[in-house]
Amino acid sequence: MQDLALESLKFIDLNFMSVGFLFIVGFIGGLVSGFIGSGGAFVLTPGMMSLGVPGTVAVASNMCHKFPKAMVGAYKRFKYGQVDLKLGLILAASAGIGVQAGIQIQHFVLGKWGEAGSNLYVSLSFVAILIIVGGYVFYDAWNTARTGGVEKVTKLARKLQSINLPPMIYFKTADLRISLWFTVPVGFATGLLAATIAVGGFIGVPGMIYVLGASSLISSATELVIAFVMGLGGSINWALHGMIDIRLTLIILGGSLLGVQLGAIGTTYVKEHVIKVVMGSIMLLVAVSRGLAIPKYLNQLGLISMNEGSIMLLGKLSFVVMCISLAVGAIIILGSMWKARRPALAMEESYVKA
Amino acid sequence: MNADTVTSYFTKGSWYAALPVATVFIFSFAHGAFASNLWSLLGIEAARKDVKVTTAEKTVREDVREKKSARKRPRARAYINPFHRI
Numbered sequence A: 001m002q003d004l005a006l007e008s009l010k011f012i013d014l015n016f017m018s019v020g021f022l023f024i025v026g027f028i029g030g031l032v033s034g035f036i037g038s039g040g041a042f043v044l045t046p047g048m049m050s051l052g053v054p055g056t057v058a059v060a061s062n063m064c065h066k067f068p069k070a071m072v073g074a075y076k077r078f079k080y081g082q083v084d085l086k087l088g089l090i091l092a093a094s095a096g097i098g099v100q101a102g103i104q105i106q107h108f109v110l111g112k113w114g115e116a117g118s119n120l121y122v123s124l125s126f127v128a129i130l131i132i133v134g135g136y137v138f139y140d141a142w143n144t145a146r147t148g149g150v151e152k153v154t155k156l157a158r159k160l161q162s163i164n165l166p167p168m169i170y171f172k173t174a175d176l177r178i179s180l181w182f183t184v185p186v187g188f189a190t191g192l193l194a195a196t197i198a199v200g201g202f203i204g205v206p207g208m209i210y211v212l213g214a215s216s217l218i219s220s221a222t223e224l225v226i227a228f229v230m231g232l233g234g235s236i237n238w239a240l241h242g243m244i245d246i247r248l249t250l251i252i253l254g255g256s257l258l259g260v261q262l263g264a265i266g267t268t269y270v271k272e273h274v275i276k277v278v279m280g281s282i283m284l285l286v287a288v289s290r291g292l293a294i295p296k297y298l299n300q301l302g303l304i305s306m307n308e309g310s311i312m313l314l315g316k317l318s319f320v321v322m323c324i325s326l327a328v329g330a331i332i333i334l335g336s337m338w339k340a341r342r343p344a345l346a347m348e349e350s351y352v353k354a
Numbered sequence B: 001m002n003a004d005t006v007t008s009y010f011t012k013g014s015w016y017a018a019l020p021v022a023t024v025f026i027f028s029f030a031h032g033a034f035a036s037n038l039w040s041l042l043g044i045e046a047a048r049k050d051v052k053v054t055t056a057e058k059t060v061r062e063d064v065r066e067k068k069s070a071r072k073r074p075r076a077r078a079y080i081n082p083f084h085r086i
Helices: A004-008 A016-036 A044-050 A055-079 A085-146 A155-162 A180-197 A201-212 A216-240 A246-267 A272-300 A308-353 B002-010 B014-041 B056-070
Strands: A168-171 A176-179
Touching: A016 A044, A016 A055, A016 A216, A016 A246, A016 A272, A016 A308, A044 A055, A044 A308, A055 A216, A055 A246, A055 B014, A085 A168, A085 A180, A085 A201, A085 A216, A085 A272, A155 A176, A155 A201, A168 A180, A176 A180, A180 A201, A180 A216, A201 A216, A201 A272, A216 A246, A216 A272, A216 B014, A246 A308, A246 B002, A246 B014, A272 A308, B002 B014
Parallel strands: none
Antiparallel strands: A168 A176
16 A cells, blocks of 8 residues: 555655765754754755755754754753853744744745745845855954954944843853843844744854854854754644654754764864854855855846756755855864864873873 | 554644654654763763853953963972982
8 A cells, every 4th residue: 555644745755865865964964053053954955855855844844853953952062051041042032023024024025026036035145144144254263263262252242231221131151241122133133034044043143142242152052042942933833734754854863963962062172263163164155055046046037047957057056065065064073173182182191191 | 554654643733743843852852862872982072061251351361270270289399318328
């Protein structure tokens, strides 16, 4: 007998190759997420779609794997004293509003310009935000590395912290006192971006660092709390619509839970600016990847004309660059962990000898 | 097929939506504990705990404190050479 439920929902058949692919991408994605707070899951949606999973099922299954992963990562980093739970929950609340606003904007764009217009809007916001924010993060990491690896609180954050606009909140772990009103736009933007391009952390973490003045270690750990709350809400919503393919979710989760813990451990080894280096380079590479997808949508809207072959090629190139961005992130993380581990090991050995 | 039964229940919606969500929770608790033990078994553990460095000033201050405590205190040693002719 044929699998009726699997058939009717267009859930794909799984073979060894696809399981292996999902497991490995899940692991690398988890590693990156555990390290920079988010941003590991964006390859999975197009990755699953390339295996033949329908878009909505891919998004739903991806989201359902994201929140337990964020939970495990947040728990692990909480144990290292890096998570500011209060900051995370307050930002998550305003991010919830941002998500709703983002969905409304999507509906508006979809109604006015159709599918291609919506895709173009998503890609354009991807490219614009990632280049601006990612470029700045990278530049800042470069500067920090040059000046000896000590992070400084930005002028903007110091100015905002000095404005006494009630209710003022003190965040203990992040060790900063700031008005609630300045945290709201950061959370809102995180949610808006999460609803638009599915990775809110690309604005949430830099927002916490540069606008609120938290360190990159605390920001990336706190982002995991936001991702957990938003992912849980989103997953329940998708589950109500019956769109989650639990098999895909569990396979990816199998890999990503290994990765997220390794990433979390990695943050205790490296200097703080390495988090910014990883984040900046991933953001810039993803921007390139999405930029390569733009001609396709422009073509669909009839704004430019290109032949099918070159559009296919650009699409494939875009996916490859996206995979490269994740791989680069993973290599930097593992490389810097390895480098930081060697002196520690040498010291241990010398203790043993003595 | 079992996969068919599971999928049909897990995608029913309404209260059945709790099934996938509960599954991933249970899975993440079990797998999380497993992965944590696996990494420590492989010798990969956190290097420093309780990292609470936020501002540049603090970092510098803490660094100084660390250095002070790390510096070896000179120890007084009394040693009498028994072969020394007085």
